[in-house]
Amino acid sequence: MTAVTHDDHHDHHDHGPAKGFMRWVTTTNHKDIGTLYLVTSLIMFFVGGAMALVIRLELFEPGMQFVDPAFFNQMTTLHALIMVFGAVMPAFVGLANWMIPMMIGAPDMALPRMNNWSFWILPFAFVMLASTLFMEGGAAAAGWTLYPPLVLQGGNSLPFTIFTVHLLGMSSIMGAINVIVTVFNMRAPGMTLMKMPLFVWTWVITAFLLIAVMPVFAGAVTMLLTDKFFGTSFFNAAGGGDPVLYQHLFWFFGHPEVYIMILPSFGVVSQIIPTFSRKPLFGYSSMVYATASIGLLSFVVWAHHQYTVGMPLAGELYFTYATMLIAVPTGVKVFNWVSTMWKGAMTFETPMLFAIAFVVLFTMGGFTGLMMSISPADLQYHDTYFIVAHFHYVLVPGAVFALFAATYYWLPKWTGHMYDEGLGKLHFWLSTISVNVLFFPQHFVGLAGMPRRIPDYAVQFAEFNAMSSVGAFVFGFSQLIFAYVIYKCVVGGEKATDEVWEGAKAHGLEWHLPSPPPYHTWTDAPAPELIADKH
Amino acid sequence: MVEKGHDAETGRQIIVLRPNASLGRRGMWLLLGLMALVMGGIGALFATAGAWLVMPFSGLEWLLLAYCFRLSLRYSARREVITITDATVQVQRGERRPEETHEFQRAWVMLQWRKSPIRGRPSRLCLRLHGREVEVGRFLVEAEREALARELKTLLAAR
Numbered sequence: 001m002t003a004v005t006h007d008d009h010h011d012h013h014d015h016g017p018a019k020g021f022m023r024w025v026t027t028t029n030h031k032d033i034g035t036l037y038l039v040t041s042l043i044m045f046f047v048g049g050a051m052a053l054v055i056r057l058e059l060f061e062p063g064m065q066f067v068d069p070a071f072f073n074q075m076t077t078l079h080a081l082i083m084v085f086g087a088v089m090p091a092f093v094g095l096a097n098w099m100i101p102m103m104i105g106a107p108d109m110a111l112p113r114m115n116n117w118s119f120w121i122l123p124f125a126f127v128m129l130a131s132t133l134f135m136e137g138g139a140a141a142a143g144w145t146l147y148p149p150l151v152l153q154g155g156n157s158l159p160f161t162i163f164t165v166h167l168l169g170m171s172s173i174m175g176a177i178n179v180i181v182t183v184f185n186m187r188a189p190g191m192t193l194m195k196m197p198l199f200v201w202t203w204v205i206t207a208f209l210l211i212a213v214m215p216v217f218a219g220a221v222t223m224l225l226t227d228k229f230f231g232t233s234f235f236n237a238a239g240g241g242d243p244v245l246y247q248h249l250f251w252f253f254g255h256p257e258v259y260i261m262i263l264p265s266f267g268v269v270s271q272i273i274p275t276f277s278r279k280p281l282f283g284y285s286s287m288v289y290a291t292a293s294i295g296l297l298s299f300v301v302w303a304h305h306q307y308t309v310g311m312p313l314a315g316e317l318y319f320t321y322a323t324m325l326i327a328v329p330t331g332v333k334v335f336n337w338v339s340t341m342w343k344g345a346m347t348f349e350t351p352m353l354f355a356i357a358f359v360v361l362f363t364m365g366g367f368t369g370l371m372m373s374i375s376p377a378d379l380q381y382h383d384t385y386f387i388v389a390h391f392h393y394v395l396v397p398g399a400v401f402a403l404f405a406a407t408y409y410w411l412p413k414w415t416g417h418m419y420d421e422g423l424g425k426l427h428f429w430l431s432t433i434s435v436n437v438l439f440f441p442q443h444f445v446g447l448a449g450m451p452r453r454i455p456d457y458a459v460q461f462a463e464f465n466a467m468s469s470v471g472a473f474v475f476g477f478s479q480l481i482f483a484y485v486i487y488k489c490v491v492g493g494e495k496a497t498d499e500v501w502e503g504a505k506a507h508g509l510e511w512h513l514p515s516p517p518p519y520h521t522w523t524d525a526p527a528p529e530l531i532a533d534k535h
Numbered sequence: 536m537v538e539k540g541h542d543a544e545t546g547r548q549i550i551v552l553r554p555n556a557s558l559g560r561r562g563m564w565l566l567l568g569l570m571a572l573v574m575g576g577i578g579a580l581f582a583t584a585g586a587w588l589v590m591p592f593s594g595l596e597w598l599l600l601a602y603c604f605r606l607s608l609r610y611s612a613r614r615e616v617i618t619i620t621d622a623t624v625q626v627q628r629g630e631r632r633p634e635e636t637h638e639f640q641r642a643w644v645m646l647q648w649r650k651s652p653i654r655g656r657p658s659r660l661c662l663r664l665h666g667r668e669v670e671v672g673r674f675l676v677e678a679e680r681e682a683l684a685r686e687l688k689t690l691l692a693a694r
Contacts, residue, residue, distance in 0.1 A: 107676075110607045177600050181607045184566065187557040212573055215596050216581065219589030226588075234586065242585070249586055252577075514654075523657045524677040525555070 017519055025120075028112035029519060030097045035414075036119050037094030038407075042483065044086030044126065045400075049476050051079035056438075056472035062459050072455035073141035074133065080144035081161075084261070085168040086126055088395065091403050092264040093118075093175040096203050098414065100179060102510040102517065103197045105188025105526040110181040118174035125167035132157035132164075143453060145254065146221065148235040148246050152228050159229070162221045169214045176207035190528040194288070197508055198281065201288050202267030205295040206260050212299070213253040220249035244309050251302035259298040261395060263291060265362075265402030266333060269355045272409050273337050275507050276352035277344030283336045290329035290336075297326045307375045308382045316375040323373035327366065334363055349501070350424035354405035357397060357432050365393030368443070383453075386446025392439045397432070404431070404482065411489050412496035416516040419489040423481055430478035438471030537675065537683050548619040548690050552683070554674035556611030563604050571597055615671055619690050624662060626669050637662075637669045646691060648684040660684050 017023045017032065027033060054075050058066050067075070097115065101108055109115050132139040137155015140146065146165075151158065183196070183204050196204075223234040224246070233239025235246045274281045281287065301323045303311060311319075337359050346352070368390040372378050381387055404427075412418050441464035446452075450461045457465065496515040504511040509526050540549040578593035609630060616633070618625040624641050627633040643664055650658040660680050661668040672680045 110610075111603055114603070173596060173599070177603045180600075181603050184562070185556055185558040185604075185607045185611060189555060189557075191557070208570075211570070211596055211600060212577060215574065215592035216577060216589050218592040219581070219586060222592075223586060223588050234588075245584060245586060248584070249581065249589070252581075518654060518656070520656060522676070525679075 026116070028108075028116050030101050030109045030112070030115065030521070031414075031517065031519070033109075033112075033115050033119050034094045034096075034098030037090045037097060037122075040119075040122055041087050041089075041091035041094060042486075044082055044090070046479070046483075047130075048079050048082035048087050049479065051075045051082065053472060053476050055079065056469040058455050059457070059465050060469040061466060062457055062462055064456055067455065069455045070138060070141060073143075073453065074139040076453055077140050077143055078129065078133070081129065081165075082126070083395075084144060084257070085165075085172075086122075086129075088261045088399050088403070089168075089172060090122060092203075092206075092261070093172070095199075095264065095268070095403075095406055095410075096175070096179050099410065099510060100182060100200055100203060101186070101521050102513060103200050103508060104183060104186065104191050105509055105522050105531065106182060106186035107520060107522050109178050110186050111178050114174050115178055118171045118178065121167050121171040121174075125164045125171070128160055128167070129164040132160050135160070145247075145250055146224065147250070148224060148227065148243050151224060152235075159225060162225050165221050166218060169218050172210055173214050176210040179203055179207040180211075188522070188525050188531065190531045194285065195531055197267075198270035198284070198287055198291075199264070199267035202263040202270070202291050205291050206263045209256045209260050209263075209295055209298065213256045216249055217253035220246060220253070223249075244306070247306050247309060248302070251305045252299075255302040255305065256295075256298040258391075258394070259294060261399045262362075263295065265358065265399050266291060268402045268406040268409075269337060269358050270333075271508060272351050272355040272405055273340050273359075275409075275501050275504050276349060276355070277341045277346050278503050279340055279344045280506075281336065282339035282342075283332075286332055287336055290332040293329040294326060297322065297329070301326065304373055304375075304378070307378045320373055320375045324370060327370055330366055334359060347502075349408075350419075350421060350428055351405045351409035353425065353428045353432075354401050354408065357428070358401045358405065361393055361397030361401070361432075361435070365390055365395075365398055368393065381446065383451055384446040385442045385450045385452055388452050389439050389442035389446055392442070396439065397435055401431075404428075407482075407486065409501075410510075411486065412500045413510060413513075413515050413517065415489050415493075416496055416514075417489050417493035418496050418500075419485050419493065423485045423488075427478060427481040427485060430481070431475060434471045434474035434478060436471070438468055438475050441465075441467045441471075537672075537679050537686070539686065546621065550617040550619075550683070550686065552615040552617070552672050552675060554611050554613060555676070556608070558604075558608065558611075560608065563608055567597075567601050567604065570600060610674075613674065617671060617687070624691070626662065626671060639664045641691065644691065646684070646687050648680075660687075 017029065018026060024032065024036060027036075054067060055072065058064070058072055097109065100106070135156045137157060139157050140151060140154055140161040142151035142154065146161070183200060187196070223232070226232040227234055227236055227241070233241040235241045235243045237243060270281055270287060301319060303315065304319045304323045307316060307319070368386070372381050372387070372390060408419060408424055445461045445464045448461065450457055498514050499505050499511050500515060501511075509530060510517075512526065512530055513521065536553050536555065538551045538553075540551070541547070542549065574593040574597050578590040581587075581589040612630045614629060616627045618627070619641065622641055624639045624644050626637045628635050639662055645663045647661045647663050647668070648658060649661070657677060658680055659670055660672050660683060661670045672683050675683065
């Protein structure tokens with residue numbers, strides 16, 4: 001016998017979960033990391049939401065009542081940064097971690113250790129961001145866009161905010177790369193690209209968007225830093241720089257960022273509607289191409305955020321038409337969702353209710369977006385509450401409702417227990433009514449000329465603002481029901497079957513795994529007949 | 536994947552084990568090339584506008600993407616070749632060429648297939664002799680490992 005050694009190199013998959021707290025610190029398991037992401041994002045949702053309530057409390061009536069204007073501006077900035085980078089994006093990364101391996105028949109994510117790193121960067125980044133509230137001069141107060149020269153006039157918080165942004169960007173990039181490598185190299189035999197569920201497709205396109213635009217944002221905020229501390233003049237007109245260059249850089253990142261938050265929502269809704277309509281998704285391949293088209297178009301429309309800084313007529317025409325063009329593939333998607341429901345044997349469990357609300361309310365947000373794409377009209381809407389209403393319709397009943405839908409849809413699979421349907425429906429109705437009470441009046445005050453990012457306003461806007469604030473508080477406190485439903489479902493409840501939803505096995509591989517799934521997913525490859533046409 | 540072969544001249548039985556991979560080297564380079572074009576294009580666009588600091592971030596990110604793909608492809612390029620002759624059982628491991636070789640006397644080698652008592656936990660298949668063991672097919676899925684165990688049992692028993 002020669003060169004025989006004891007083989008003690010075990011991969012992580014040889015082990016079960018470690019015990020206690022260290023399980024969560026050291027885990028490389030895709031489901032554990034998915035859970036960590038989802039719980040963190042829920043906490044951040046409440047933190048960012050509390051900041052929104054501070055804003056709405058101050059805006060309940062005209063005049064200054066509760067906070068000073070500087071703190072108000074810090075709240076708007078941190079609310080936005082936390083909701084975008086802390087709540088919505090990590091929640092979708094959490095969903096990707098949980099669901100992508102299960103949906104493509106892979107045992108785990110391709111790079112499990114990097115997965116652990118990409119999560120654990122987040123809590124430290126958020127602590128750093130929150131700590132800026134206690135620094136001299138307070139937190140950044142220049143909006144989530146961090147436009148110069150305003151942001152450069154802030155206190156000590158700027159480098160910390162920028163370092164936070166870098167960390168969050170790194171985390172997102174690592175998450176995106178992991179998704180890409182997993183989907184391209186870890187698919188089960190027989191799982192061709194055009195057999196992948198829509199949720200996986202939308203995430204792959206999102207991941208490509210992320211890695212294409214993140215360096216632009218990283219470069220932009222680093223240049224802010226060098227302008228402030230190292231005497232460069234990238235954005236300083238006095239030194240030969242151009243503040244509008246920052247706007248180009250920011251929106252080249254910022255516009256696709258909106259799609260980064262919305263495309264996975266499209267994926268979630270495309271999984272849920274066929275299940276509760278008991279029909280296959282209408283026009284699967286057109287959905288894939290529409291998603292890819294939206295992704296591509298999102299790169300070439302950034303300057304529609306900058307009509308008011310002045311641009312040549314040709315530029316205005318180009319950005320107007322290019323932006324309008326996005327309505328075409330988006331329309332294809334809405335048409336396909338409605339066609340999937342058409343003559344389906346529909347039932348209205350909580351995930352389906354949230355999915356339908358998503359389709360209706362996101363479409364409304366899309367239509368106001370179309371209004372703003374027209375450059376001469378946008379001069380009227382720019383920096384008014386109409387914009388606030390538009391993007392909140394896209395991001396709250398859009399992205400956040402899709403996250404609620406996803407949670408209710410997959411929670412029984414994750415925990416092995418059914419959630420409380422009564423409380424789920426209560427959460428849905430309270431959220432849906434209050435979100436409209438919250439954001440719909442903002443269209444009117446915006447069209448009437450109320451500017452955004454102000455702590456005080458003229459009395460003619462009082463009624464609609466009071467209405468909006470009532471909606472905000474009802475919406476905010478309704479989310480406690482959501483947290484309670486999750487808690488109740490995690491600790492117990494009626495046992496969920498493997499399929500959970502009637503006929504769900506026809507729509508995804510994940511429903512062929514036990515509920516909850518074993519710690520090691522797909523130790524056995526899914527049978528080829530299970531893979532065929534799971535849409 | 537488990538591939539079996541038989542050398543009629545020498546009588547050797549050969550089993551080649553490889554992990555599942557849905558991406559080839561060519562596909563990887565195609566993807567990386569496309570991303571280099573896109574990210575390089577974006578970086579160059581902003582560099583010409585004066586924001587040259589985008590370029591190094593794009594470059595670093597592309598390198599990370601390439602490194603991650605390489606890691607994943609290295610994992611899926613692993614091979615285990617089990618060669619069974621009249622006298623010996625040889626296990627060779629490596630990526631492009633054998634990097635470690637373990638050899639056992641066929642008459643004494645024991646095959647141990649340990650199923651996990653916990654549902655959903657992978658089993659372990661080991662060749663063992665004199666207290667020393669080599670695990671084979673660690674990257675296989677359960678059904679493949681089960682088939683390999685049966686195959687090895689038959690081959691080792693046959694004389």
